[in-house]
Amino acid sequence: xxxxxxxxxxxxxxxxxxxxxxxxxxxxxxxxxxxxxxxxxxxxxxxxxxxxxxxxxxxxxxxxxxxxxxxxxxxxxxxxxxxxxxxxxxxxxxxxxxxxxxxxxxxxxxxxxxxxxxxxxxxxxxxxxxxxxxxxxxxxxxxxxxxxxxxxxxxxxxxxxxxxxxxxxxxxxxxxxxxxxxxxxxxxxxxxxxxxxxxxxxxxxxxxxxxxxxxxxxxxxxxxxxxxxxxxxxxxxxxxxxxxxxxxxxxxxxxxxxxxxxxxxxxxxxxxxxxxxxxxxxxxxxxxxxxxxxxxxxxxxxxxxxxxxxxxxxxxxxxxxxxxxxxxxxxxxxxxxxxxxxxxxxxxxxxxxxxxxxxxxxxxxxxxxxxxxxxxxxxxxxxxxxxxxxxxxxxxxxxxxxxxxxxxxxxxxxxxxxxxxxxxxxxxxxxxxxxxxxxxxxxxxxxxxxxxxxxxxxxxxxxxxxxxxxxx
Numbered sequence: 001x002x003x004x005x006x007x008x009x010x011x012x013x014x015x016x017x018x019x020x021x022x023x024x025x026x027x028x029x030x031x032x033x034x035x036x037x038x039x040x041x042x043x044x045x046x047x048x049x050x051x052x053x054x055x056x057x058x059x060x061x062x063x064x065x066x067x068x069x070x071x072x073x074x075x076x077x078x079x080x081x082x083x084x085x086x087x088x089x090x091x092x093x094x095x096x097x098x099x100x101x102x103x104x105x106x107x108x109x110x111x112x113x114x115x116x117x118x119x120x121x122x123x124x125x126x127x128x129x130x131x132x133x134x135x136x137x138x139x140x141x142x143x144x145x146x147x148x149x150x151x152x153x154x155x156x157x158x159x160x161x162x163x164x165x166x167x168x169x170x171x172x173x174x175x176x177x178x179x180x181x182x183x184x185x186x187x188x189x190x191x192x193x194x195x196x197x198x199x200x201x202x203x204x205x206x207x208x209x210x211x212x213x214x215x216x217x218x219x220x221x222x223x224x225x226x227x228x229x230x231x232x233x234x235x236x237x238x239x240x241x242x243x244x245x246x247x248x249x250x251x252x253x254x255x256x257x258x259x260x261x262x263x264x265x266x267x268x269x270x271x272x273x274x275x276x277x278x279x280x281x282x283x284x285x286x287x288x289x290x291x292x293x294x295x296x297x298x299x300x301x302x303x304x305x306x307x308x309x310x311x312x313x314x315x316x317x318x319x320x321x322x323x324x325x326x327x328x329x330x331x332x333x334x335x336x337x338x339x340x341x342x343x344x345x346x347x348x349x350x351x352x353x354x355x356x357x358x359x360x361x362x363x364x365x366x367x368x369x370x371x372x373x374x375x376x377x378x379x380x381x382x383x384x385x386x387x388x389x390x391x392x393x394x395x396x397x398x399x400x401x402x403x404x405x406x407x408x409x410x411x412x413x414x415x416x417x418x419x420x421x422x423x424x425x426x427x428x429x430x431x432x433x434x435x436x437x438x439x440x441x442x443x444x445x446x447x448x449x450x451x452x453x454x455x456x457x458x459x460x461x462x463x464x465x466x467x468x469x470x471x472x
């Protein structure tokens with residue numbers, strides 16, 4: 001009589017999927033209501049298993065869009081029918097069963113049940129109770145799985161470091177290794193969106209406008225302010241991506257973002273998203289208390305945008321324009337000079353660019369046949385209104401500039417203010433051009449990034465700089 005086949009027990013978080021369901025579920029609840037944080041503390045007092053069960057009861061996880069490791073899925077399909085497949089996870093059973101039902105691969109699900117937290121040694125003990133010592137193979141991805149591999153017949157290491165592979169070999173036979181993929185420095189740079197730091201150059205604008213760029217103390221303060229804004233912005237970008245996992249995974253391009261695609265661990269991302277703004281505030285305090293207040297206002301508004309306000313039609317674009325303008329206000333606070341004209345110009349111009357961003361998103365939805373943006377309040381029928389409002393706002397910024405040039409404020413700073421009139425046709429051309437490009441469906445997701453990489457935009461920026469220099 002032949003022996004029964006040895007079951008293959010497969011971990012869920014980090015092995016079958018490139019994510020962590022507990023962290024994802026918790027972030028989803030916090031996005032819906034930040035006060036869930038206090039509930040987490042209360043549930044945790046009853047143990048990790050209870051915390052997982054309470055979060056799972058309220059979680060809205062769609063197993064169809066989770067970032068599965070396709071290498072592991074393909075291998076499991078080969079194993080199906082040859083031996084029993086067991087989904088064995090520390091995640092709550094209700095979530096694990098949804099995943100198992102979606103995949104249709106597993107014969108059994110073994111998971112945390114609200115009383116017992118199946119992680120590390122507890123998972124190893126549970127598997128031994130079912131299948132006996134050395135009576136199962138186990139696929140995992142982290143060092144706490146060593147407690148299980150010591151009691152398993154064979155180990156399968158998924159996305160593990162070379163050190164983990166060696167340690168698994170010390171525990172017994174390693175059947176297969178799925179090499180780690182993604183998660184390098186380049187991926188972190190992409191997630192932190194360091195190219196977006198260029199937007200923080202706006203803090204230097206009041207210094208340039210006041211012709212004080214060669215005053216070293218003021219310039220140094222602006223450099224520190226630039227770094228502080230960059231750290232806070234990167235932290236908030238990470239947080240935004242973590243809160244938008246479900247919506248990003250349904251988007252044709254955003255699904256490739258590192259956290260949505262599972263190329264970076266979301267637990268680490270959550271920790272970094274908190275650490276970077278804290279470091280930014282430390283730098284902010286080195287500038288001044290007033291600047292730190294503006295930085296705090298920026299972070300609060302950006303967080304409110306991430307959590308809720310971006311889903312409110314029109315308020316989202318006004319808030320985006322405000323976040324850009326706050327950078328200019330911060331620069332004015334640093335060097336002690338704020339201009340009404342500059343703030344008005346900024347609000348209208350960046351409102352136009354924010355509308356342009358929404359227009360581009362809606363245009364993409366029309367091409368894919370969708371009727372509305374996931375996580376937004378816009379419908380594709382709004383695209384004509386967005387286009388008209390955005391173009392009008394851009395032209396209003398040029399009107400503000402023209403009024404400034406004709407005011408006594410420009411005469412006080414420029415010997416030849418009439419030369420500044422050259423800025424008006426240049427800006428009118430640029431604004432008209434970017435909206436025409438968007439109308440043709442050729443605009444980048446982020447118009448500011450487009451302006452930085454577009455050759456014509458760079459030429460116009462250079463001509464504007466020459467005009468300003470000539471006016472001085």
